[in-house]
Amino acid sequence: MRGRGLGGLWRALGLAWAGLSALPCAAVHGQTQTTLGRQVVLRADAPSVSPAYSARALYVLHCAGCHGQDGGGSVSARVPDMRQVGRFLRVPGGREFLIQVPGVMGSGLSDAQVAQVSNWVLMNLATASVPPQHRPYEAAEVARLRREALLDVGAVRANLAHQAAQLGWPVAPPL
Numbered sequence: 001m002r003g004r005g006l007g008g009l010w011r012a013l014g015l016a017w018a019g020l021s022a023l024p025c026a027a028v029h030g031q032t033q034t035t036l037g038r039q040v041v042l043r044a045d046a047p048s049v050s051p052a053y054s055a056r057a058l059y060v061l062h063c064a065g066c067h068g069q070d071g072g073g074s075v076s077a078r079v080p081d082m083r084q085v086g087r088f089l090r091v092p093g094g095r096e097f098l099i100q101v102p103g104v105m106g107s108g109l110s111d112a113q114v115a116q117v118s119n120w121v122l123m124n125l126a127t128a129s130v131p132p133q134h135r136p137y138e139a140a141e142v143a144r145l146r147r148e149a150l151l152d153v154g155a156v157r158a159n160l161a162h163q164a165a166q167l168g169w170p171v172a173p174p175l
């Protein structure tokens, strides 16, 4: 009697376990069958689903924290709206400025990555503001520009913004 009762208990537990293992988590990537049922196993060589070096990923990881996913910036953090940043390119010195701002200079990205993410910003977040004759940035140019830091970012920006406004292409207001 006693043995059968235990056997019934084990069978019931087994059925319950089988039911649990069949739950929708069966679709999770990297699962394997173990003695305890389906489990996710950590793999050192697991492939990344989205490459962390795509231009968009660089923007999300290194810029969006301050500039926002859409480039809209933040009034409280004093980050200007970047969605018309291409207007700087119409003014002498504007092309250099877009690379020499501290957030880009100090990003820790390689010259090629800075060129990549800056081109991505201009082509995706600020598309309509980019003048038609604009040439994309290249790594060698970024390397040269990064050797000269801006001493007074605010003053340089104000000067460029003033010139852009005079040409009829006002940039986002200073914060």
Ligand code: HEC
Pocket: 059, 062, 063, 064, 065, 066, 067, 077, 078, 079, 080, 081, 082, 085, 098, 099, 101, 102, 103, 104, 107, 117, 118, 121, 153, 157, 171, 172
């Ligand atoms: C720590 C916050 C922060 C991060 C991170 C950051 N920025 Fe900025 N960015 C700013 C601020 C603040 C300004 C306004 C100018 C200034 O004071 O530096 C600015 C200005 C700019 C400008 C000029 C826009 C304008 O209207 O003056 C560009 C272009 C720019 N950033 C690009 C980038 C890119 C590309 C990245 C990522 C590689 C990045 N920034 C990362 C805070 C940041």
